[in-house]
Amino acid sequence: MRLIVKTLLNHQVILWHLKPEGTCGVGDHSRLWVKHLGGHIVEVSRGQEPDAGAPQLVQYTPGGWTQHAAWAGELAGYLQRHPAPERTLFLHELRRRLGASPRSWVPFAHDLLALRMLLPMVQRILVTTEHRARQVTRMVRAWQLDVPVSTVAVSSNVHDADPLPHGVLRTPRDPDALVLFARNSGGVLGRELGDVVARVLLLRPATRVTLLGERRLSDDLVRVLADHGILERVRITGLLPAVRVASELQHASVGLALHDTGVSGRRGTISAMLASGVPVVTGAGEESDAWTRDCAALVLATDCGHVDTNAVADAVVELLDANNPARRAAAVAAYLQHCSWEALASVMGQPARTGARGGEDGSVGAVPWVA
Numbered sequence: 001m002r003l004i005v006k007t008l009l010n011h012q013v014i015l016w017h018l019k020p021e022g023t024c025g026v027g028d029h030s031r032l033w034v035k036h037l038g039g040h041i042v043e044v045s046r047g048q049e050p051d052a053g054a055p056q057l058v059q060y061t062p063g064g065w066t067q068h069a070a071w072a073g074e075l076a077g078y079l080q081r082h083p084a085p086e087r088t089l090f091l092h093e094l095r096r097r098l099g100a101s102p103r104s105w106v107p108f109a110h111d112l113l114a115l116r117m118l119l120p121m122v123q124r125i126l127v128t129t130e131h132r133a134r135q136v137t138r139m140v141r142a143w144q145l146d147v148p149v150s151t152v153a154v155s156s157n158v159h160d161a162d163p164l165p166h167g168v169l170r171t172p173r174d175p176d177a178l179v180l181f182a183r184n185s186g187g188v189l190g191r192e193l194g195d196v197v198a199r200v201l202l203l204r205p206a207t208r209v210t211l212l213g214e215r216r217l218s219d220d221l222v223r224v225l226a227d228h229g230i231l232e233r234v235r236i237t238g239l240l241p242a243v244r245v246a247s248e249l250q251h252a253s254v255g256l257a258l259h260d261t262g263v264s265g266r267r268g269t270i271s272a273m274l275a276s277g278v279p280v281v282t283g284a285g286e287e288s289d290a291w292t293r294d295c296a297a298l299v300l301a302t303d304c305g306h307v308d309t310n311a312v313a314d315a316v317v318e319l320l321d322a323n324n325p326a327r328r329a330a331a332v333a334a335y336l337q338h339c340s341w342e343a344l345a346s347v348m349g350q351p352a353r354t355g356a357r358g359g360e361d362g363s364v365g366a367v368p369w370v371a
Contacts, residue, residue, distance in 0.1 A: 010038040011057040011088070012050045014078075018043050028157045029092070029268075030059050036155075036341040037348075044078055055086040060118065061093045072114030079121050088348070089122040092154070092266070094132045115139060125149045126347070128266030131287040150347050151289070153265025153339040156272040158245040168277045168332055171250045175323045176206045178316060179252040179278065181269045182213025182221075182236070189258045192307045194224025196256065199313035201230055204320060209234045210252070212245055249276035254319045256281050258312070262288035262304045270298075271339035277328040281315045283307065291338055297331035 013030045018041060030041050039057070042048045050056060058079070079087070094111065119125065119140065125147055127133040133151045140147050178200065180193065200207055215222055215236050225231040237248065249255075255273040257263070262285020263270055273280050279297045283304035292298050301315035302308045319327065337343060 011055045012039055012042050012084075013057050013059060014042045014044065014050060015059040029154065032155065032157060032341070033057065033059075037345060044075060050082050050084070052082070053085060056082075056084040056088070058087065058089045058118075058122065060089060060091055060114075072110070072117055076117040076121065079118075086124075087122045088124040088126060089118060090126045090152075091132070091136065092128060094127070094135060116143065119143065119147060120145055122147060124348075126152050128152060128154055129264040129287050130289050131261075131264070132266075151265065152344050152347050153289075154268045154271060155339050155341050155344060156275040156335070157268050158242040158249070158272045168250060168275070169325070169328055171277070173253050173323075173328075174208065174251055175253050176204075176208050176320065177210065177252040178207050178254050178256060178320065179210045179212060179249060179273070180256040182211050182215065182217040189260060189304070189307070190218055190220030191224050192309050193256065193258055194221045194228065195309040196258075196313045196316070197221075197225060197234065198228040198230055199310060200316050201233060203313065204317050207317075207320060210248060211236045212240065212248060213237065214239050245272070246276065249273055249278055252276070252278050253323060254279060254281065254316055256312075256316060258283050258302075258304055258307060259285065260304060261285045263292045263298060263300070264289045265291075265338060271335060274331045274335035274339060277332045279319055279324075279327040279331050281312060281319060283312070291334075295330070295334045295338075297327055297334050 011033075013033050015030055018030065033039065034041055042050045056079075058075070060075070115136070116139075119136075120143070125136055125140075127136050127149060128151070130151050133149050137149045140149060178197075180197075197209055201209070211218060211221070211234055213236075215238070218236075222231065222236075225234055237244075240248070249272060252273075255278045257267070257269055257273070257280055259267060259282070263280075263282040264285075264287050265271075270280060270282070274297060279299065281299045281301050283302040284293065284300045285304040288300075293300065299315045299319065301312045
């Protein structure tokens with residue numbers, strides 16, 4: 001399968017700047033794309049030139065590039081100068097909405113202008129959530145473009161390869177180990193996560209809690225843990241290489257993650273936990289993908305817009321107490337079906353019309369592995 005995938009998807013991955021390895025985000029995703037699906041990386045900021053006549057995958061993060069106001073225009077000019085027989089635009093992030101504050105107007109307008117320039121120059125668009133795919137589909141229609149839009153999940157960036165289900169499932173587990181990511185533990189949800197952890201340790205004192213990542217990314221969570229007098233009972237790993245993160249996950253029994261817009265395929269931390277066979281207690285939200293609602297490995301214990309910390313903590317305790325191997329098997333199965341590189345390849349290998357157009361409500365057409 002891997003060799004077939006490499007043959008089919010030998011794309012040039014075009015992005016603005018390749019960040020140092022291990023910093024996560026689009027840069028690591030680009031490296032993994034090349035490793036698993038073939039091709040090579042072309043950095044626009046370094047003046048690198050793509051090969052003429054080869055397919056291109058453009059990695060673009062509108063919401064993450066507001067510090068480069070001219071980037072979209074430069075990219076559009078670059079793509080005009082370097083035509084390709086097939087070009088796919090991978091949108092990792094999108095501005096959610098035009099906010100009430102005038103401070104949101106300029107970046108929102110920038111994103112809209114960027115997409116207006118870029119969408120007519122591609123033959124396929126990949127978006128990481130169904131909610132945002134509907135947004136892009138409405139833009140495609142409004143601008144009278146004939147470009148298919150498909151939804152894909154972000155694969156794990158802490159696993160060197162897709163997991164072998166039997167290998168992951170046979171890994172010895174610590175039945176008391178709860179894991180969460182510092183990267184997703186800031187702001188209001190960080191404070192609520194602190195209350196969840198405090199209640200879990202009250203109800204189940206034997207629980208061992210690990211916070212993966214740098215303490216500075218979780219100031220609100222750490223402050224709440226300190227207020228509860230339990231900070232010393234939480235192990236904070238600091239920044240770890242990907243292989244160490246994968247090892248930590250593969251020995252954990254339960255994961256905990258809350259996102260302000262709900263669990264979805266754009267959350268690399270979710271796909272990393274699923275890949276490791278870790279069931280996750282999380283919450284639904286306005287951007288939750290349909291497949292997450294039916295996934296046996298994801299316990300949607302609350303609405304992320306109004307978090308019920310008691311319900312989340314109770315769900316964590318219940319999962320830890322159950323220590324159910326079937327949940328771990330469901331986690332790996334969900335990863336392989338929705339978030340793996342093979343799953344992404346299955347979308348990329350579809351005929352160009354797959355996923356294009358939608359219903360009158362702006363919904364995106366069916367993709368085989370997206371509910």
